Amino acid sequence: MKIIKNWWKQLKSKKLLLAGVMVTVLVIAGTGVWMQKKSSNDTTEIQYEQARVTRDNIIVGFDSDGNINYSKVNLRFGVKGTISEILVTEGDEVQKGAVIAKLYDRDYQDQYQLALAKLSDSQEQEITNLLDSELRLMNLEAELERQRDLYDEMETIPEAYSANELKLKKLELAGKETEYEHLKRKYEIQKNKSISQDELSVKMALENLEETILYAPVSGTLLSLANKAGERVSDEQDFAVLHENDAVKASTRVIEYDVGQIKVGQKVYVTVEALPDQRFTGQVSKVNSLPVSDSTGLVNYEVEIDILDPSGELKDGMNCSVSFVIKEVTNCLIVPYRAIKIVEGKQVVNVIDENGNTIEKQIKAGFTDGTNVEILEGLNVNETVIYTRSR
Template sequence: MKNKIGIVIILLLIAVFSVFAFKWVKHRMEYAVTDAVFVESDSMANLSFYRVKGRIVKLQKKEGDYVKKGEVIAVLDDTDYRTKLEQIKNQIESLRLKKKALQEKLSKIEEAVKIQIRTSLLNLQQVKASIEATKHRISQIEKEIQLAKKDEERFRSLLKKELIPERKYDLVKTKLDVLLEKKKYAQKKLEELKIQQKKAEEGITLAENEKKSIKELKKEIESLSKKIKSLEKQKEDVENQIRYTKLISPYNGRIAKKFVSEGEVIPSGRPVYSVVPENSLYILVLLEETKLDGIRVGSKANVYIDAYPDKKYRGEVFEINPATAAKFALVPRDVTAGEFTKVAQRIPVKIRITEGDISVLKVGLGGEVEIKKEK
């Protein structure tokens, strides 16, 4: 009886083992299974301060913390940059005040020159007209004097012959003397007008010379404008540098590594944090070449991470590398000497996680994967 029971137990054990063996073999035929699995990220970045250096006054995050896009995660002391900005602002303000004063001076000079030229031209025209009139008057007086001289000579001859009374001669002589005085007065007037003409012409010349000072003022104003423009660019650059003293996360993600400490003085470009972007994690599988058959882009996969044995992840293949991992080794095997040991090569396969809590995953974690083979 006991022998029969023993035989039954053995047969049951063999049956159970056969079932499990069948399932295991079937599973291995349907899935490519490997433990050469790593959590990776295709865009993990080291963040650093751009174009600025100095003492770190604040580190907002620690390793493992979640960060949002646009969030300030570190701050540099910006005292020196703000001092420089204030100096540039003062220089700009000083140059603007100087430029304004020169512009006001230029406006006054231009207006004065316009008035001076307009007045001088008007005076010149009037003087020239008066000169012409005076010349014409002198010409008429000279003609009258010629006639008066002839009358005076004729009456003097008649007076000598006692043909006319002296009174008549005196009238003719007086008329001649008056004409001579008129001519003398007119000539004096003409000289005065010529002096006025010269002064008017000199006024125009002085006004024209003032135009040279206007040109110099315009050049000086233009030079100040260029200096102000240059300082405005410097001001904008320093304002940008002040903004750069705040390190901002470029995307949502988690802090993978903190490289510096508060109070430390760092140069521009030195890494402060390493950030893993949200949704950038994937599973890298180094799949043996013997298991590659039936694996396609889109193949479904079950992923198990050693650090979280109670959590299950699902995914699908989104990339199969066209070269083996050995091709990218730092020291690739040299088979040209004829020495060769056959080793199963591994093909990098990338799996995108479609189900599971990826917030707990860390780059570099290992695990196991089952990839469903396509028929």
């Protein structure tokens, strides 16, 4: 009997425990359902965004990374020597034809004077030779005339001479005529000779002397000087670098899929990492026809851009981003693209009026880049549009 009572107590205790567990599970499940419903109600609440009508540009295009490049001219002396004088310093603005530096020219002066002396001697000798050739030609011409007269005389009285004598005299006359023609041709060549070896030597010596002075071939800013006065330079060594006409360019590589959208003269915008608040305008000046392959195997083409409004802050080698403009609408009214709705076939937007009420306005939209849209009619600057926030 005692055993039965104990068994009954244990069974009763287990039932109570099971009932408690079931109640707890139901409470948790109910709480979860309530929270899910509350979350569902919260997410179904419509949220809105506002935007002011502003004036700006809408641009469609694509970007490419590149570098800023100065149009540079490397200057070097045409001969080797020692620098005697430098007339400019780095950063100077120089004009085309200005003297940059000079070499000591004593040796080149001596070479030029020596070449002139040799030319003078050779010219005197040439005149003497020419006079001698002219005299020989005149003597030969006189001899030829005498031979002709003699042969003509022999022909008039053939009975006084044998046939063999006439034949020999005719051959002698023909030989003399040939000799005369050769000497005459040689004399004409000698007389009309335009330049001699010595004249060429003078010309080269003068050019070497002139090469001791380094001139600016173009106008621009002097970027660097490689040597100082008193130092030696060679004709294979760059002495100075000149920023040609202060022109600034940008270069970039464009993949083959995009290069077909680029044309010479096309408008671009250039921004540099070092000057994030500035944007420069440029135009495409060159699109290379030969491809360049990179490490990934993609085919690229070099594109060169002239920057039309450069500033002194743009430095050679700066990293930049080049935006190629496919289409652009400037100084237009814009609103977010999502603000426009189509109601009964008409373009409309919701606008907050001066009393804070939301009203619907019909508008006419224009060009869009997928983010903003041009407003042609129906809105004014600083009006506020309201639209459903995207999820």
